[in-house]
Amino acid sequence: MSDKAAAWKAFWAQQGPGNATGCLPARWQSVFAELEGAWRKFAAGLPENARVLDLATGDARVLHWLGEARADVTRTGVDLAPSLPPAPPGVSIHTGVAMEDLPFEDDGFDAVVSQFGVEYGEPPATAREVARTTTEDATVALIVHRGDGAILAHNLARAEQIRWVLDETGLIDATKAAVTEDTAPWATATASVAAVVDQGRQRYGDRSAGWEIPEAIRRSLVMGAQAGDSAAGVIGLLDRIESQARNELARIDSLAGACETADAREDFLAAFEAHDLALTDSRELHDAAGRLFAEMLELRRT
Structure with a gap:
C-alpha cells in the first residue's frame, strides 16, 4: 500500500x-x-x-x-x-x-x-x-x-505548519530523548515543549497545526506523568502523534496532485x-x- x-x-x-x-x-x-x-x-x-x-x-x-x-x-x-x-x-x-x-x-x-x-x-x-x-x-x-x-490554500498552510513542528523544531525527537534520559514528570521536557507551543501560537495562531501538534505533545507529557506512565508509554503516544501528522502531510500531497x-x-x-x-x-x-x-x-x- x-x-x-x-x-x-x-x-x-x-x-x-x-x-x-x-x-x-x-x-x-x-x-x-x-x-x-x-x-x-x-x-x-x-x-x-x-x-x-x-x-x-x-x-x-x-x-x-x-x-x-x-x-x-x-x-x-x-x-x-x-x-x-x-x-x-x-x-x-x-x-x-x-x-x-x-x-x-x-x-x-x-x-x-x-x-x-x-x-x-x-x-x-x-x-x-x-x-x-x-x-x-x-x-x-x-x-x-x-x-x-480555498481548500488547497488552507491545507498547504497546514503542511507548512506541520513541517515546521516535525522537521524544523525537531520537537518530537528531542522530547523522546529528554523523556528517555529523565524521569516523570519530565519537567525539563515539558517546559521545552511548552515553549514551542507558545512559538507555534505566535507564529501561526491557536487554531493551527503549528499550535495543535506541540500542544498534543505537551498534554501527552502532563497526562502521562499524572497517570504514572513509563517513558516507553509516553514515547508510544509521541509516535502516534507523529504518525498522524505525517499521514496528514501525505493526504495534503495527494490533494495537491488532485x-x-x-x-x-x-x-x-x-x-x-x-x-x-x-x-x-x-x-x-x-x-x-x-x-x-x-x-x-x-x-x-x-
Missing part, C-alpha cells in the same frame, strides 16, 4: 458516520451547506427511480444528501479505502474498489457522481468505466478541487470526451465568505 493510500485509510478509520470534515476545518460549515445545496439541486433533475453511483464515496455524504432529496433513488458507492464509516441507511457501499476498475455490469446506472474523488484517480481509465457502466441518457456530475481554491489533475482541464475533459461524455454545464462553488473552493462539472453522452 502506498503512503498516500495508507494515509487515507488511517483518515477514514478515525472518522465516525457523517462527521468527517475532510480537508477543511469544521468551522467552515458554509462549504458543506453549499455542497449539500448543489447536490440537492442535482437530485431534482434525476429521472424517477434513478440508479446512482458515487465514486470515491468516503462517508457517503453525497449519497445521503441525494437520498434525503429523492427517496426513490437507488444509491451505490465505491471507494478504494478498505474500510469506511458505516453507510447511511439505504446506501450500498463497496470498499476496496478502484474507480478505474468497477465491479458492475454495463449500463447499470442512470447517473454517476463524485465529490472530490475522480481527480485523485486516473481520469482516462475512470472515464472508460463511467461510460461503460452508465445508460445512454445518463448524467455525470463531478465536484472537483481547484488549485486556486488539484493539478483537475486544473489540467483540457486533458481532464478530453478523457471523458474520448468516451462520448461531453461537458454540458459548469459552475464555481463559493462559501458564505465568498471563497472559491471547488467547481461542479456536469457531463452527458453526445
Whole structure:
C-alpha cells in the first residue's frame, strides 16, 4: 500500500458516520451547506427511480444528501479505502474498489457522481468505466478541487505548519530523548515543549497545526506523568502523534496532485470526451465568505 493510500485509510478509520470534515476545518460549515445545496439541486433533475453511483464515496455524504432529496433513488458507492464509516441507511457501499476498475455490469446506472474523488484517480481509465457502466441518457456530475481554491490554500498552510513542528523544531525527537534520559514528570521536557507551543501560537495562531501538534505533545507529557506512565508509554503516544501528522502531510500531497489533475482541464475533459461524455454545464462553488473552493462539472453522452 502506498503512503498516500495508507494515509487515507488511517483518515477514514478515525472518522465516525457523517462527521468527517475532510480537508477543511469544521468551522467552515458554509462549504458543506453549499455542497449539500448543489447536490440537492442535482437530485431534482434525476429521472424517477434513478440508479446512482458515487465514486470515491468516503462517508457517503453525497449519497445521503441525494437520498434525503429523492427517496426513490437507488444509491451505490465505491471507494478504494478498505474500510469506511458505516453507510447511511439505504446506501450500498463497496470498499476496496478502484474507480478505474468497477465491479458492475454495463449500463447499470442512470447517473454517476463524485465529490472530490475522480481527480485523485486516473481520469482516462475512470472515464472508460463511467461510460461503460452508465445508460445512454445518463448524467455525470463531478465536484472537483481547484488549485486556486480555498481548500488547497488552507491545507498547504497546514503542511507548512506541520513541517515546521516535525522537521524544523525537531520537537518530537528531542522530547523522546529528554523523556528517555529523565524521569516523570519530565519537567525539563515539558517546559521545552511548552515553549514551542507558545512559538507555534505566535507564529501561526491557536487554531493551527503549528499550535495543535506541540500542544498534543505537551498534554501527552502532563497526562502521562499524572497517570504514572513509563517513558516507553509516553514515547508510544509521541509516535502516534507523529504518525498522524505525517499521514496528514501525505493526504495534503495527494490533494495537491488532485488539484493539478483537475486544473489540467483540457486533458481532464478530453478523457471523458474520448468516451462520448461531453461537458454540458459548469459552475464555481463559493462559501458564505465568498471563497472559491471547488467547481461542479456536469457531463452527458453526445
